[in-house]
Amino acid sequence: MLKPHISRVRFTAAVVAALVAVSAPVIAAGPVSAAPAPASAVGAAAEPERFWIYDGANFTGLEKSFTGSDPDFSNNTWNGSSASVDNDTSSAYNDTSYTVYLYATPHPSDPAKCTNLISVLSPQEKKPSLGTGDNAASCVLWVK
């Protein structure tokens, strides 16, 4: 009666292997589909959307990112530099879900009151050149 016993063990092992194979994706998918709510909430808080400006054309040179509107560039410096970004932006990348407006003339406190519009970037739009607005940006306004 040894043979039936062995084959039953083999059958059981095969069934277990099959169950593992079938259930593995379900187990793997569990945390992925169950976790998104807290995971994306944490991710959104940890990594805000960013609007990037560059001092050179074609996204070159010094860079700086904003995580929201800023009414006056005079107190902002390029990353890794003490140089002001004011009147020095030559290209921009709107890596946000907002429409972003660049103005030449700042406002002391309210970005919605900046004037002399230079450029408008749709969500995810990249502008390798700001044309006549080159080296003039002094204010950025985000609008949903």
Ligand SMILES: [Ca+2]
């Ligand atoms: Ca420049």
Ligand SMILES: [Ca+2]
């Ligand atoms: Ca300006």
